Amino acid sequence: MTDAKILPKLLVVEDDPGLSKQLRWAYEDYEVVVAGDRASAIDALRFHEPKVVTLDLGLPPDPDGTTEGFATLAEILRLAPDTKVIVASGHGARESALGAIAGGAYDFYQKPVDIDELGAIVKRAFHLSAIEAENRRLQSAIGDENRVLGGLITAAPEMLKVSRTVERVASANVSVMLLGASGTGKELLARGVHDASKRKGAFVAINCAAIPENLLEAELFGFEKGAFTGAVKTTEGKIELAEGGTLFLDEVGDIPLPLQVKLLRFLQERVIERIGGRKAIPVDTRIVCATHQNLTRMIEAQQFREDLYYRLAEIVVTIPTLAERPGDAGLLARHFLHRFAKDMNRPVRGFTPDALAAIDAWGWPGNVRELENRMKRAVIMADGKLISAEDLDLRADAEEDGARRINLRTVREDADRVAIRRAVARTEGNLSGAAKLLGISRPTLYDLLKQYEMQG
Numbered sequence: 365m366t367d368a369k370i371l372p373k374l375l376v377v378e379d380d381p382g383l384s385k386q387l388r389w390a391y392e393d394y395e396v397v398v399a400g401d402r403a404s405a406i407d408a409l410r411f412h413e414p415k416v417v418t419l420d421l422g423l424p425p426d427p428d429g430t431t432e433g434f435a436t437l438a439e440i441l442r443l444a445p446d447t448k449v450i451v452a453s454g455h456g457a458r459e460s461a462l463g464a465i466a467g468g469a470y471d472f473y474q475k476p477v478d479i480d481e482l483g484a485i486v487k488r489a490f491h492l493s494a495i496e497a498e499n500r501r502l503q504s505a506i507g508d509e510n511r512v513l514g515g516l517i518t519a520a521p522e523m524l525k526v527s528r529t530v531e532r533v534a535s536a537n538v539s540v541m542l543l544g545a546s547g548t549g550k551e552l553l554a555r556g557v558h559d560a561s562k563r564k565g566a567f568v569a570i571n572c573a574a575i576p577e578n579l580l581e582a583e584l585f586g587f588e589k590g591a592f593t594g595a596v597k598t599t600e601g602k603i604e605l606a607e608g609g610t611l612f613l614d615e616v617g618d619i620p621l622p623l624q625v626k627l628l629r630f631l632q633e634r635v636i637e638r639i640g641g642r643k644a645i646p647v648d649t650r651i652v653c654a655t656h657q658n659l660t661r662m663i664e665a666q667q668f669r670e671d672l673y674y675r676l677a678e679i680v681v682t683i684p685t686l687a688e689r690p691g692d693a694g695l696l697a698r699h700f701l702h703r704f705a706k707d708m709n710r711p712v713r714g715f716t717p718d719a720l721a722a723i724d725a726w727g728w729p730g731n732v733r734e735l736e737n738r739m740k741r742a743v744i745m746a747d748g749k750l751i752s753a754e755d756l757d758l759r760a761d762a763e764e765d766g767a768r769r770i771n772l773r774t775v776r777e778d779a780d781r782v783a784i785r786r787a788v789a790r791t792e793g794n795l796s797g798a799a800k801l802l803g804i805s806r807p808t809l810y811d812l813l814k815q816y817e818m819q820g
């Protein structure tokens with residue numbers, strides 16, 4: 365086995381043998397391929413598919429002019445339009461360099477060559493090329509294969525698992541409890557349950573935390589005319605409105621205790637009584653609920669009824685945060701970009717490198733809702749075709765974090781930390797058990813804990 369690195373290829377088109385020899389060995393980060401004229405440049409382009417090319421405009425048979433150089437540039441861009449071509453501008457030939465840029469070249473450098481300066485331009489070109497490739501990849505990734513349960517967009521295995529569970533339980537008439545932080549997509553998944561259930565009635569959502577306690581009962585159960593001052597006509601509650609369909613009870617932990625009793629009765633007997641009403645009305649409503657609260661703790665503190673919990677939580681689905689779904693932030697950012705650009709008729713098409721790095725590095729405490737809001741703002745704020753980190757109002761140092769995360773060693777270390785934290789949590793701090801889960805020996809786990817300055 366060899367551990368030689370596969371280096372990105374840089375094509376140097378230069379007819380001066382001394383200079384091409386010098387450039388061949390100037391950059392240790394690239395495999396430099398040289399060509400001395402148009403034909404060999406095109407051959408090399410086809411064979412090596414370099415992402416970046418440096419091109420001397422003065423090529424034979426017109427070494428003192430620029431015609432051959434321009435023809436080569438045009439041919440390169442015709443064959444491989446994404447190639448970043450950096451043209452050399454001879455002394456006093458700035459005009460032609462600018463002409464080349466107008467013709468699609470990426471940048472130019474001044475002759476005589478300064479190896480470091482050219483190196484910096486080449487490096488930037490490779491970086492941009494990688495970002496554009498990533499943009500294209502993301503773009504093509506938002507096909508139907510990333511849409512699950514109708515509207516949900518994800519490519520993260522953790523989330524695909526969630527949606528598969530939801531699909532599976534949708535047709536069974538069981539109550540589903542969705543647990544997840546704010547903005548993780550609980551309501552969207554609740555809709556997914558409803559859509560996949562093929563129930564004919566409506567999907568009705570109610571946010572129990574947003575409605576004052578004294579009004580919540582009327583909202584849920586409805587009231588008869590004259591039941592209280594202001595009850596001018598008989599009104600159906602949300603449970604009735606969702607007859608034959610699904611009622612999504614968001615923030616179910618916020619339902620006050622007396623109303624919990626009434627809700628429990630409905631779940632046990634499948635009948636409701638409107639406020640001020642005397643008859644029991646049978647209702648076929650499926651309940652999906654969600655909360656970001658810790659209901660187990662609320663049960664211990666006697667703030668939530670245990671019997672109601674078990675009625676509501678026949679199936680519990682835990683939704684990972686956006687930070688726990690690698691790759692989803694970029695994918696969703698691209699989705700929102702297209703949606704908002706279209707809705708607002710803005711010419712925004714992609715992201716600058718710093719924006720992509722910032723999206724990757726940001727922790728997204730507000731999850732998908734935060735991303736959606738930042739993207740809406742950015743589409744409005746962006747000056748040109750690309751959204752920058754500033755448009756997203758993300759910290760400038762996020763770029764550094766992003767660069768850090770691309771470094772293989774730190775990515776591995778971060779992954780190690782996450783796996784160790786999970787294993788230790790799952791085994792409730794039992795390090796032998798955690799080591800077994802991780803497939804390593806206990807001393808190795810101790811070493812890693814020490815190395816990463818983590819507590820067992």
Ligand SMILES: Nc1ncnc2c1ncn2[C@@H]1O[C@H](COP(=O)(O)OP(=O)(O)OP(=O)(O)O)[C@@H](O)[C@H]1O
Pocket residue numbers: 515516517518544545546547548549550551552553614656696732733736
């Ligand atoms: N995977 C996803 N694909 C596309 N859009 C999503 C996704 N997840 C969430 N969204 C969008 O993000 C926003 C927030 O999602 P949603 O309201 O479902 O979150 P939530 O967990 O119910 O939030 P809260 O707990 O604050 O009520 C919505 O506009 C939703 O359409």
